[in-house]
Amino acid sequence: MSLQTQQALAFTGSTEDKKLLKLVSTEIPKPNSDQLLVKAVAFAANPTDFKHIVFGWGGKDAFVGSDVSGEVVAVGDKVNGFAVGDHVGLFEHGGDPDHPHRGLFKEYSVVNPSLTIRYPSKLKTLGADVTEYPASKVETFEGAAALSLSIFTVGQSFAHSFDLDSDKTKNAGKTVLIWGGSTATGILAIQVAKKAYGLKVVTTASKKHESFLKSLGADAVFDYHDSDVIDQIKKFSGESLVYGYDTVSDEGTWNSVNDALTESAPAIADNLLFLDKSVLKNPKKNVKYTKAIVHLASGEDQQLTDLVITGGQEFVAAHRKFYEKVVPLVLDGTIKHQPLRILHDGLGSAEEALSLLRNNKVSAEKLIFRVSKTE
């Protein structure tokens, strides 16, 4: 391989389990004046990665991958606040047919600084013998890769959809329901809701995760398998339950979130998979229904097959406001990354990671792999 080329993962075009990805050789890109070039160390897998091909949102040959951490190796002339050698974690819209080069499962990527967290202390790499790692302050490349897309997903929901007041005291007495507290998104949403915004937090998850989610800041954890889970939540929260955050976002969970919310106070319900009011059995007049997509943080329009989601500066402003409030809490360890499960076959682990996500074999953890096999 010459110095100008690199290994990268792209869609094969197949939707068959374990046949989604191919390793290709591609040029190492040069950053524009407003971009960074990042040399990858660790990657995290996300459901959106397999959905882009299985749900038909992405294109054959588009590069895949939405979360990476690594080292900055070049900085565009107009970029402030970053330098060569910085350790960073960031997300991008991988698999996007309109921007097929943006997928991050490659050795080098040009990236948008506004979607990037710079870690002032140097990050470490976990040892080859580590296969599981607990929720911790971000001090490793693996932890930095895990957190990026999830935290800024919460950002679009909390700072744009809910438009939460940055002053914690203004949110006192209000409750948020985070449906799916053990999802990669939910684990961060619980911490952000409690520690950054001062909300009371109720969440749903399998019983086995109760003590972990309480340790992150959940005031109450309800088992979503219980047939009377909505009654339990309503009894606990009453009319204070004014924010509903559906991090699972299927028709069933969207209806459950709606049913649990207050019957009278003004409330907002937000989901992550473009569900609207039409699929609700009992829409409520006091509830505003919203949906969030992390990629709007860039301000650009997003297209998923026939669905066009219009971007704009309001999403960028919400992202900035959230970034300024929450990234300091990540840097000082108040907000921890998710528990990690490390796969050790380098870029070769990506296919396994997407298969595990697709087959619902992931629970309260983020799947991480690195560029090369760990010996």
Ligand SMILES: NC(=O)c1ccc[n+]([C@@H]2O[C@H](COP(=O)([O-])OP(=O)(O)OC[C@H]3O[C@@H](n4cnc5c(N)ncnc54)[C@H](OP(=O)(O)O)[C@@H]3O)[C@@H](O)[C@H]2O)c1
């Ligand atoms: N719009 C966006 O920008 C955006 C961004 C990120 C993710 N997403 C979407 O959001 C969803 C979550 O992504 P993720 O990566 O956070 O998920 P994930 O970590 O892959 O989700 C796995 C978790 O889902 C939980 N779960 C499954 N069914 C549930 C139910 N009915 N009620 C409560 N919890 C349930 C499981 O809980 P237990 O193990 O406790 O049973 C498991 O811990 C995906 O559909 C993804 O595509 C959208």
